[in-house]
Amino acid sequence: MKTLIIEMIEPKRLGELVTVSREFCEKPDIVAVGSGQIPGSFAKAYQVEDTVASNLISDLASLILKEGYEIILLSASTLGSGIAAPLSIKLSAPVVSEVIGIKPELVVERPLYGGKAVATYKLKKMPAVLTIRRKYFEAADLQGFTESKLLGSDGKKVELITEREEKAEGIPLEDAEVIVSGGRGIGGAENFPILQTLADLFNGAVGASRGAVDEGWAKPTQQVGQTGKIVAPGVYFAVGISGASQHLAGIANAKCVVAINKDEEANIFKRARFGVVSDYKKIVPVLIETLKEEG
Amino acid sequence: MHIVVLAKVVPDYEVPASDFELADSRAHKRYKRMMGLYDENAIESGVQLKEKYSSTLTIVSYGNKDDIPVLRKAVAMGCDKLLLVTGSSDDASVIAANLKMALDSLGDVDLVLAGQQSADMDRGLVHGMLAEKLGFVFIPQIAGIEYLDGQWKVTQNTETGIRELECREKAVLSITSVPENVPRIPAVRSIFAAKKKAVDILPAIEDKAMPVDEVSVEIPKMESVCEFLPAEDDIAETAKILLRRLREERYI
Ligand SMILES: Cc1cc2nc3c(=O)[nH]c(=O)nc-3n(C[C@H](O)[C@H](O)[C@H](O)COP(=O)(O)OP(=O)(O)OC[C@H]3O[C@@H](n4cnc5c(N)ncnc54)[C@H](O)[C@@H]3O)c2cc1C
Numbered sequence: 001m002k003t004l005i006i007e008m009i010e011p012k013r014l015g016e017l018v019t020v021s022r023e024f025c026e027k028p029d030i031v032a033v034g035s036g037q038i039p040g041s042f043a044k045a046y047q048v049e050d051t052v053a054s055n056l057i058s059d060l061a062s063l064i065l066k067e068g069y070e071i072i073l074l075s076a077s078t079l080g081s082g083i084a085a086p087l088s089i090k091l092s093a094p095v096v097s098e099v100i101g102i103k104p105e106l107v108v109e110r111p112l113y114g115g116k117a118v119a120t121y122k123l124k125k126m127p128a129v130l131t132i133r134r135k136y137f138e139a140a141d142l143q144g145f146t147e148s149k150l151l152g153s154d155g156k157k158v159e160l161i162t163e164r165e166e167k168a169e170g171i172p173l174e175d176a177e178v179i180v181s182g183g184r185g186i187g188g189a190e191n192f193p194i195l196q197t198l199a200d201l202f203n204g205a206v207g208a209s210r211g212a213v214d215e216g217w218a219k220p221t222q223q224v225g226q227t228g229k230i231v232a233p234g235v236y237f238a239v240g241i242s243g244a245s246q247h248l249a250g251i252a253n254a255k256c257v258v259a260i261n262k263d264e265e266a267n268i269f270k271r272a273r274f275g276v277v278s279d280y281k282k283i284v285p286v287l288i289e290t291l292k293e294e295g
Numbered sequence: 296m297h298i299v300v301l302a303k304v305v306p307d308y309e310v311p312a313s314d315f316e317l318a319d320s321r322a323h324k325r326y327k328r329m330m331g332l333y334d335e336n337a338i339e340s341g342v343q344l345k346e347k348y349s350s351t352l353t354i355v356s357y358g359n360k361d362d363i364p365v366l367r368k369a370v371a372m373g374c375d376k377l378l379l380v381t382g383s384s385d386d387a388s389v390i391a392a393n394l395k396m397a398l399d400s401l402g403d404v405d406l407v408l409a410g411q412q413s414a415d416m417d418r419g420l421v422h423g424m425l426a427e428k429l430g431f432v433f434i435p436q437i438a439g440i441e442y443l444d445g446q447w448k449v450t451q452n453t454e455t456g457i458r459e460l461e462c463r464e465k466a467v468l469s470i471t472s473v474p475e476n477v478p479r480i481p482a483v484r485s486i487f488a489a490k491k492k493a494v495d496i497l498p499a500i501e502d503k504a505m506p507v508d509e510v511s512v513e514i515p516k517m518e519s520v521c522e523f524l525p526a527e528d529d530i531a532e533t534a535k536i537l538l539r540r541l542r543e544e545r546y547i
Contacts, residue, residue, distance in 0.1 A: 053433075054434060077453075078435060088428035090427060116514060122510055157432050160433060161460065162459045163458045164458075210472060213375050214477050227412060273520060273522075276524065277526055278530065
């Protein structure tokens with residue numbers, strides 16, 4: 001099947017979509033969004049520098065119709081969600097978002113009800129547009145680079161004025177092998193640094209629940225979950241987090257979850273490998289001390 | 296200025312997995328009905344814009360008449376009007392077509408706000424489809440909105456940070472959650488006043504569903520394997536056991 005990947009030039013995101021594309025074809029084509037060289041080997045590569053989704057829809061639709069693409073792959077990201085739905089209407093194509101599983105014969109799976117259920121769909125018409133949830137597919141190793149052709153852009157509807165990267169110190173959340181996440185139970189922004197201290201001792205990163213982000217104690221880029229980052233670390237410490245299904249949706253592929261919560265009934269214990277029923281203010285400082293003593 | 300907020304009433308999204316059951320591939324009817332969480336962020340954003348620019352604020356929903364009492368919460372929060380299209384499809388394209396019909400009936404809409412994702416379908420498609428059908432610009436994950444010199448200035452929360460965007464055209468924005476749009480809790484007086492507000496009701500129009508078959512919906516099993524570590528008296532010992540167990544199982 002003729003497959004087109006539309007994605008930012010970012011090796012992990014591209015790699016995951018290349019893995020998915022192998023379910024449909026040997027070598028996909030790509031529209032690479034942003035500037036820089038395109039890593040990996042693609043049959044045909046187009047590049048567009050404008051990274052604002054709404055400015056790309058018309059040109060993408062024309063290209064897809066002209067080239068006769070059958071499967072369009074994007075990740076479930078700001079870019080992907082900005083493109084997928086309008087594009088599907090322009091193409092009169094079916095669209096399935098947040099895909100977490102792909103089976104033979106155009107059968108795809110996605111979550112429902114905050115991840116408490118999984119729905120299976122069969123695509124009945126092409127082209128079809130899919131957005132793929134991050135971290136559910138292994139990122140393919142991208143060898144070499146592909147030369148690209150510039151894709152035209154007919155006029156900007158939306159102007160990008162400024163862009164600010166929220167760079168956290170240390171290792172990015174998605175790459176960390178250990179994540180220490182805090183929730184509403186942390187009680188205040190002033191209590192978050194202690195989680196950072198614990199994370200640092202593991203060379204890890206600090207995440208948060210939507211509860212903590214809504215309170216303003218952590219940055220939106222730190223949110224883990226269905227509508228935040230999807231992570232798959234070796235160890236995930238959930239501290240003062242109740243374990244709502246929408247939060248668990250972000251850690252489905254974490255290997256070991258350690259829950260620290262003073263409510264023994266909290267749902268997080270149903271997902272945890274190890275549980276400590278305690279006020280985090282008691283156990284976290286002791287964990288830090290013990291790790292420091294051990295050096 | 297006329298602003299529309301799209302809102303959807305859903306089954307309680309806080310029901311834990313252990314209590315969750317399906318009937319006919321959808322959440323069992325016994326769960327409480329409530330406004331979607333991101334939809335409440337969108338309503339809050341709309342009310343703030345109304346306060347700032349003295350705009351008219353209309354809530355538009357596609358769904359069931361029985362959910363009108365839940366939708367009234369939006370009026371209590373500060374919306375002027377409720378418009379419901381009665382229908383029961385879950386197809387994103389059918390919902391978008393019906394919302395378009397409702398917006399066309401209003402005539403003079405300048406801006407449409409919607410939640411980033413509904414709290415039952417987890418998909419984030421309806422607003423983008425509606426935008427394309429209306430010929431409006433669609434911008435997802437918006438955390439802040441201003442109207443300056445004839446254009447919308449919006450901030451978008453991306454995976455990596457924050458963007459400022461400008462747009463002169465009519466737009467559909469999906470709203471993400473930030474501390475600034477945590478929904479207000481309406482006063483008792485407003486709740487009572489909202490109960491008296493008339494609701495405009497439109498019958499649904501027919502539209503073709505997307506060529507996708509829903510084959511099945513299942514609840515994945517969540518296996519509970521939690522090893523509780525003793526934490527009553529000697530917390531130092533608990534910390535040591537935890538670290539030892541993590542090492543034994545080669546997690547760290
Ligand atoms: C469409 C949709 C998408 C969503 N997306 C996300 C998402 O991406 N990520 C996300 O996280 N949520 C998401 N949510 C929200 C989710 O439903 C929950 O509301 C949220 O996860 C709750 O955050 P929390 O666990 O921090 O807060 P709470 O549920 O309030 O839990 C706080 C916990 O802290 C414990 N606690 C309190 N004090 C202490 C203490 N001193 N020591 C130890 N424990 C303590 C309490 O026992 C409690 O269990 C989404 C919701 C919807 C509807």
